[in-house]
Amino acid sequence: MKIIAEGAEAKIYKNKNTIIKDRIKKDYRLPVIDVLLRKSRTRSEAKLIREAERAGVNVPAVLEQNDKTYKLHIEFLDGEKVRDILDKNWKLGEQIGEQVFKLHSRKIVHGDLTTSNMLLHNNKIYLIDFGLGEISDRVENMAVDIHLFKECLISKHHSIWEKVWKSFLKTYTNDKVLKHLKKVEARGRYKKLD
Ligand SMILES: Nc1ncnc2c1ncn2[C@@H]1O[C@H](COP(=O)(O)OP(=O)(O)OP(=O)(O)O)[C@@H](O)[C@H]1O
Numbered sequence: 001m002k003i004i005a006e007g008a009e010a011k012i013y014k015n016k017n018t019i020i021k022d023r024i025k026k027d028y029r030l031p032v033i034d035v036l037l038r039k040s041r042t043r044s045e046a047k048l049i050r051e052a053e054r055a056g057v058n059v060p061a062v063l064e065q066n067d068k069t070y071k072l073h074i075e076f077l078d079g080e081k082v083r084d085i086l087d088k089n090w091k092l093g094e095q096i097g098e099q100v101f102k103l104h105s106r107k108i109v110h111g112d113l114t115t116s117n118m119l120l121h122n123n124k125i126y127l128i129d130f131g132l133g134e135i136s137d138r139v140e141n142m143a144v145d146i147h148l149f150k151e152c153l154i155s156k157h158h159s160i161w162e163k164v165w166k167s168f169l170k171t172y173t174n175d176k177v178l179k180h181l182k183k184v185e186a187r188g189r190y191k192k193l194d
C-alpha cells in the first residue's frame with residue numbers, strides 16, 4: 001500500500017484501484033472526543049459522497065466505510081488535480097459550475113471547495129474531499145462555498161481567474177446564492193480593514 005497524500009486530518013493510501021482515507025489520531029484531543037470525531041467525520045463524508053452521487057454529481061464511488069478503524073475506502077480516479085491543470089484549461093469553469101450547481105440544488109454544502117479537491121477524470125470534473133461538508137439549505141453556507149472557490153481562483157490561479165469565474169457563472173445559476181455572495185464578500189472586505 002502506497003501513501004499518496006498526507007493532510008492535516010488524514011493520510012491517503014492507494015491500493016490497486018482503491019483510495020483509503022485514514023483519519024489520524026490527534027494527541028491534543030481527549031481520547032474519547034478523538035474517537036467520536038474521527039468516527040463521525042468518516043461516516044459523514046461517506047454519507048455526503050453517496051448523497052452527491054444520488055444528485056447526479058460526479059464523485060468517486062464509496063466502496064467501504066469502516067466505523068471501527070475510521071477508514072473510508074473510495075474508488076481511485078485516475079486523472080489530474082484541477083489545481084495543476086486549470087491555468088491551461090480555464091473553460092473547465094463551466095463544468096465546475098455545473099457540478100457545484102447540482103450539489104447545492106440537493107442542499108449539499110461541500111465545505112472546502114478548492115481546486116485541490118477537484119479532479120479531471122475521463123475529461124470530466126469530479127468533486128472529492130467531503131470531510132468538511134454538511135447537508136444544509138442555508139443560502140449563507142452555499143455562498144461561503146462559492147466564496148472560498150472564488151478566493152482560491154484569485155490566489156492560486158491569478159492569471160486566468162476572471163475567465164474561469166465567468167465560465168463558472170454560465171452554469172452556476174443559483175441567483176439567491178450569488179446575491180448572498182455579495183454580502184459575504186462585503187463582510188470579507190470589512191474584516192480586512194481591522
Ligand atoms: N478518489 C480519489 N482518486 C484519486 N485521487 C484522490 C482521491 N481522493 C483523494 N485523492 C488524492 O489525495 C489528495 C487528498 O485527498 P483529500 O482531499 O480527500 O484529503 P485531505 O485534503 O487530506 O482531507 P481533509 O480536508 O478531510 O483533511 C487529493 O488532493 C487527491 O490528490
Ligand SMILES: [Mg+2]
Pocket residue numbers: 007116117129
Ligand atoms: Mg483535500
